[in-house]
Amino acid sequence: MNTCAIRALKPNVTQEEAVRAFSGTGVSALYWRMRSGPLRRIADAYVPYFLFRVKYAGAPTRLFAIDAVDGSLDLFEFPRIPVERELLEMEGRNRLKARKVATG
DSSP: OOOEEEEEESSSSOHHHHHHHHHHOOOHEEEHHHHHHSSSOOOOOOOOOOEEEEEOOSSSSSSEEEESSSSOOOEEEEOOOOOOOGGGEESSOOOOOOOOOOOO
């Protein structure tokens, strides 16, 4: 992966909150710790998304995003187009490449 400038949404949790969420208690957390061992590291990762504005009869326009890598992540809905203060620009290598899309 090459280093280059990317624009991303600002995170809505801290790294400590993410570690706490993935190191939780309960049956499912116990299962994953037994299966994979304890959480050892955490890193930022950036996944490109395709954005779609969807309008259908009798409903308001909605803004959806699907991952541009292979479409396997959950569909995400934005309440509105993100504004500049919700974005950040950074240099980073931890980003996945989007697949090529045929146009025409």
